[in-house]
Amino acid sequence: MRGKYAVAILASALLVGLAGCSGSGSEPAADGDISGDLTYAIWDQNQQPAMEKMADDFMAEHPDVKVTVEVTPFTQYWTKLQTQGSAKTLPDVFWMNGPNAKIYAPSGLIEPITSLVDDGQIDPANYPESLDELYTIDGVQYGVPKDFDTIGVWYNTDLLQKAGVPEPTADWTWDDFKAAAQTVSDKLSGDGVYGVVAELTGQQSYYDSIFQAGGYVISDDMKTSGYDDPKTIEGLQLWTDLIASGASPSVQQLSDTTPNQWFTSGKAAFYQAGSWMASEIAESPIAADVKTVQMPAEEKSATVIHGVANVVAADSQNKAAAQAFQAYLGSKEAALTLAELGAAIPAFNGTQQTWVDSEPGFGLQMFLDATSYAVPDPESYNTTAWRDLEYELLPQAFSGERPVKEVADELAERMNALLAEEQ
Amino acid sequence: MTRLTTVPRPAGDLRQPAAGPRAGTPVRPPRRRSRRSSQRSLWGWAFIGPAVAGLFVFYLWPLVQTAYFSFTKWGVFGGSTWAGIANYQKLLSDPAVLTSLRNTIVYTAIVLLGVPIAVVTASLINRPGLRLAKLYRVLFFMPYVAMPVAVALVWRLMFNGDFGIVNAALAVVGVEGPHWTSTPGLALVALGVVGLWASIGFNMIIISSGLASIPQELYEAAQLDGAGGIRIFFSVTVPLLAPTLFFVVVITTITAFQVFDLLFALLGAMNPAMPQTQSLIYLFYSEAFVSNDKGYAAAIALLILVVIGAVTAIQFRLQRRWANID
Numbered sequence: 001m002r003g004k005y006a007v008a009i010l011a012s013a014l015l016v017g018l019a020g021c022s023g024s025g026s027e028p029a030a031d032g033d034i035s036g037d038l039t040y041a042i043w044d045q046n047q048q049p050a051m052e053k054m055a056d057d058f059m060a061e062h063p064d065v066k067v068t069v070e071v072t073p074f075t076q077y078w079t080k081l082q083t084q085g086s087a088k089t090l091p092d093v094f095w096m097n098g099p100n101a102k103i104y105a106p107s108g109l110i111e112p113i114t115s116l117v118d119d120g121q122i123d124p125a126n127y128p129e130s131l132d133e134l135y136t137i138d139g140v141q142y143g144v145p146k147d148f149d150t151i152g153v154w155y156n157t158d159l160l161q162k163a164g165v166p167e168p169t170a171d172w173t174w175d176d177f178k179a180a181a182q183t184v185s186d187k188l189s190g191d192g193v194y195g196v197v198a199e200l201t202g203q204q205s206y207y208d209s210i211f212q213a214g215g216y217v218i219s220d221d222m223k224t225s226g227y228d229d230p231k232t233i234e235g236l237q238l239w240t241d242l243i244a245s246g247a248s249p250s251v252q253q254l255s256d257t258t259p260n261q262w263f264t265s266g267k268a269a270f271y272q273a274g275s276w277m278a279s280e281i282a283e284s285p286i287a288a289d290v291k292t293v294q295m296p297a298e299e300k301s302a303t304v305i306h307g308v309a310n311v312v313a314a315d316s317q318n319k320a321a322a323q324a325f326q327a328y329l330g331s332k333e334a335a336l337t338l339a340e341l342g343a344a345i346p347a348f349n350g351t352q353q354t355w356v357d358s359e360p361g362f363g364l365q366m367f368l369d370a371t372s373y374a375v376p377d378p379e380s381y382n383t384t385a386w387r388d389l390e391y392e393l394l395p396q397a398f399s400g401e402r403p404v405k406e407v408a409d410e411l412a413e414r415m416n417a418l419l420a421e422e423q
Numbered sequence: 424m425t426r427l428t429t430v431p432r433p434a435g436d437l438r439q440p441a442a443g444p445r446a447g448t449p450v451r452p453p454r455r456r457s458r459r460s461s462q463r464s465l466w467g468w469a470f471i472g473p474a475v476a477g478l479f480v481f482y483l484w485p486l487v488q489t490a491y492f493s494f495t496k497w498g499v500f501g502g503s504t505w506a507g508i509a510n511y512q513k514l515l516s517d518p519a520v521l522t523s524l525r526n527t528i529v530y531t532a533i534v535l536l537g538v539p540i541a542v543v544t545a546s547l548i549n550r551p552g553l554r555l556a557k558l559y560r561v562l563f564f565m566p567y568v569a570m571p572v573a574v575a576l577v578w579r580l581m582f583n584g585d586f587g588i589v590n591a592a593l594a595v596v597g598v599e600g601p602h603w604t605s606t607p608g609l610a611l612v613a614l615g616v617v618g619l620w621a622s623i624g625f626n627m628i629i630i631s632s633g634l635a636s637i638p639q640e641l642y643e644a645a646q647l648d649g650a651g652g653i654r655i656f657f658s659v660t661v662p663l664l665a666p667t668l669f670f671v672v673v674i675t676t677i678t679a680f681q682v683f684d685l686l687f688a689l690l691g692a693m694n695p696a697m698p699q700t701q702s703l704i705y706l707f708y709s710e711a712f713v714s715n716d717k718g719y720a721a722a723i724a725l726l727i728l729v730v731i732g733a734v735t736a737i738q739f740r741l742q743r744r745w746a747n748i749d
Contacts, residue, residue, distance in 0.1 A: 075692045079712040085500045107500045192585070201693065249585075251695045252602035256584045382499070385714045395695030 035064030036318035038325055041091035042069060043077040046279045050343035057337065058328045065321045078384065085109050090313035092322040093329070096143050097308055098134045098376075099383035104311070105137040111312040111319065112140045113326070121327040127347045130376065131307040143309025144330035145347035147338065149275045150370035151208050151295060151303045153177075154362075158289040159269040163187040168293045170366075174212070174238060177270075177296040181247035184269040195247040196270040197259040200239060200398055202390060203304050203377060204273050208295055210235030211302035217378035223419055225386070227412035231299070233405055238298075239398050251399040275367040279342045282359050292363050294370060305374035307347055381422045386415045486728075492721035499715045510722040520723070522699065523706040524730070526611055530702060531679035533615025534622055538671055541626035546660060548627070549634045560628070567624035575688035578617045579604060582689075604690055607699035614689055614700060618682060626671050633667030634660065669742045673735060680731050683708065703727050 055067035084090045104110045116122040124132045127145040135143035163184040181195025198205040215232030226232045242248040263271035264284035310329045312322045335348035342358035356364045397407035495503035548559050581588045582603035590600030603613040645655045683704040711720030
């Protein structure tokens with residue numbers, strides 16, 4: 001065995017020597033010295049093909065770099081990163097969201113993009129200003145915007161036709177929404193079909209309705225909860241009403257079978273969900289019958305807008321390579337890859353149309369138009385702490401187990417206590 | 424065969440088979456510290472050294488650290504400040520602690536129901552002349568070998584309220600099944616049933632070995648005295664199995680108190696029934712890794728240690744009463 005190794009080492013030493021002789025002018029000088037292994041951590045399996053394509057394209061330009069894409073489901077993604085962050089073993093490049101940027105940046109765990117901007121590899125002007133702002137903490141930008149997302153209503157034209165419900169138009173209201181969903185549930189109950197489903201976790205359901213009703217989740221100074229505001233409570237009430245009337249499956253049903261499963265298997269007519277669902281719905285058996293429309297309005301139209309960014313770990317062993325990859329992910333070329341594969345709305349200005357065209361039947365333009373009435377995702381320093389409270393308490397309101405106002409008041413009180421701790 | 428070497432015990436007094444006076448306890452010679460014995464003890468330490476070092480580094484030291492952390496407040500990525508008894512004050516006033524303690528106890532109680540079931544299945548499988556006994560043993564043991572997460576995911580599909588096989592079976596007999604894993608209260612029972620089912624295999628194997636060590640003569644003697652199958656089971660098998668049962672009960676209790684993976688995979692983090700189903704370990708997890716409150720989580724961890732320690736101590740006390748057989 002030992003002899004074998006010796007031969008191998010000798011042989012490789014010879015090869016290196018030969019390579020050295022063959023002249024050093026063959027590689028591009030600019031980034032010739034970046035090499036090493038990179039880990040790119042993401043949470044959305046639907047976007048994995050697009051991310052791997054980008055990694056491949058990057059590796060084709062930089063043969064000495066090896067990028068491994070690592071997918072962790074969203075619910076475990078942040079717990080995993082937190083452990084890695086404590087142990088200073090974060091992935092070299094990873095997805096970041098708004099709430100967590102506010103924790104990671106002040107803790108010094110992610111690298112500012114200042115140097116990349118200074119030498120011209122990244123130009124923040126290429127991305128919507130609101131997204132740059134989302135990742136700018138105390139005047140320093142930490143992330144390169146990757147994509148953005150808004151919320152809308154996906155609907156199954158075949159089910160609407162069977163129930164005799166006309167297709168919704170952009171100017172519909174909550175009352176139209178409730179009535180249409182109710183009719184579908186009533187007419188098609190024999191097939192086990194429901195009117196509407198939604199993920200009852202904020203961004204894709206009650207945050208939107210809270211804003212539509214004129215309420216708020218957290219005050220602008222991030223010090224007080226908005227859950228005891230009467231208009232906020234109205235926004236929560238919408239979902240309680242939809243469930244109580246049977247227009248939507250119960251909280252239990254939505255937990256046993258997830259909303260996307262209900263919708264993609266043709267068991268729900270309306271599905272209020274994010275723009276990132278495009279690729280999953282496009283691959284489902286009902287894809288040909290699906291269209292989208294903006295969410296119904298109450299006091300006004302509103303949608304939550306949020307965007308993911310790519311960040312580099314401050315402790316990365318291969319920071320030069322990681323930053324080069326980060327810059328590539330922020331390029332127009334990468335944005336077009338993202339758009340063509342229908343994975344998400346790219347953040348790079350001027351590439352969004354490619355995403356809209358990736359699935360012409362869906363009417364995806366609506367998600368871009370939604371930016372005109374969009375509201376930023378409500379966040380504070382330790383957002384996850386009070387989001388966890390929402391998940392604990394709000395199901396009791398939606399299921400009708402306790403009055404909405406009572407639950408909302410308790411939530412506001414406990415959220416205020418958490419916010420006070422943050423100060 | 425043991426038959427030739429053991430003396431059959433009197434059949435009349437089946438409940439106390441070992442009641443006779445203990446065979447002479449050896450009188451210990453007075454201890455003397457000689458050079459030889461200290462050298463021997465040195466060797467002893469050398470042999471157990473690696474194990475003790477591992478125990479210290481991986482169990483005792485973290486325990487000490489956890490105890491210290493429970494008096495601190497943590498930043499999200501480490502860095503702690505002294506917080507005094509604040510975490511323990513919170514522990515006493517937090518309703519989630521009581522709920523999850525109650526949930527853990529209920530779950531453990533349900534899983535413990537599996538012990539009598541394991542005794543019955545073990546004695547059925549150990550009946551002489553049973554065909555395919557090995558196959559049954561493998562089938563019962565299978566859940567114990569399977570990953571808890573895989574087991575939980577399959578049960579989750581079966582328990583699905585709208586499309587699951589459990590409710591489909593109930594529908595055949597005209598019963599509309601509930602949403603097992605997402606209805607508060609019911610989810611805990613569903614969890615217990617899966618935990619019970621998964622524990623039977625291991626318990627059954629341990630109990631089988633306990634059964635095998637019961638001398639065959641006792642059964643023959645009992646039969647001669649005219650005892651029927653059920654009488655023999657309760658008068659011979661159960662009392663002689665007591666030490667094994669004690670072991671099984673202690674191990675089952677300790678593992679049941681630490682339930683996490685099964686719960687996490689069967690219900691899922693976003694389950695509306697989670698607050699009414701979560702165990703102490705789940706509460707610890709969510710405080711430490713979701714809410715980023717590691718100091719408080721350390722206090723919960725110590726509470727779990729104290730509770731398990733107390734329960735085990737009580738069991739050992741009880742053992743002196745009902746499992747004192749040698």
